[in-house]
Amino acid sequence: MKRLFDIVCSVVLLVILLIPMILIAISVKTSSKGGVLYWSDRMGRDNVTFKMPKFRSMIINTPAMATHLLKDPKGVLTPIGNFLRKYSLDEFPQLWNILKGDMSFVGPRPALFNQDDLISLRSAHGVDKILPGLTGWAQINGRDGLLIAEKVKMDVEYLKRRSFFFDLKILWLTLLDVVKKEGISH
Template structure:
């Protein structure tokens, strides 16, 4: 019942309320980004959604315009050369992820689910296809994010995604959300070069 019907309503209401409450913060971040570097404050990146559908995921821009695209930042030779000053802070606090609330409103994403992979992450996509987690709407946070986050290797991330896909309940989603807030506040498991 929750997975099939209520989860989507929960996502929509949560995202709508969060966007209203956080709108002053969105404006402040927009101004800081625009005043520190050229280019748009928000950028779109192709990601893999539920059942392999490609969608455009929104993020606050944390990198210079000449940064490589569609590549995880941790694979850059010198990621610090591309990350802007406000971008470093936003990545450390996960503020760059806030525009994904719009993706949640649109139905591209959920509050909780596997983090959406880049279109060229064939290894992760294959593992998710094999364990059934590709059938789940990708999330702003997920089981992998509260169990190691950026520090996890691909196979472990996919394993957590599969476990989540098999056991989706409201209480488990609520627990993941609460744990995510704690992890973000303590900066646990965040690497300089997160995706």
């Protein structure tokens, strides 16, 4: 049921968001140097690496690391980068990953390829056995403000509690967070 939900919703959202995504792409291209999309190597189910696209919100040559670990995160944003991140518009291209089956709407947020501490702790608790998500239990319970151990604790809780209705709850709470712009790194 979860996979069917992911396919149907990602197709519907890709159609609905086609025009806004074209406008975002034009805005990214005309406001800064570099490509429209930034492709990062992320860890998927069973720690298999996949390419995850985002609308580029940072200047080219920004180090590939978690945003909250950058020395000056605001200093590497493009002119429209803060706006894209504030409203999570940079995440729209990940609908493609959901449609392909690399990701789900709900699951642990995919780790960067170089987040060895997060990857190994998730693997030790079996979290690597489920698809990563566009949003997840840790996302709505602290996002980048969580320490690695706390994030994994939330991921393990999701692993134990996961169900279609729990996913719907997480999606609803994510929507509320985006509208209120809570817990979003700028």
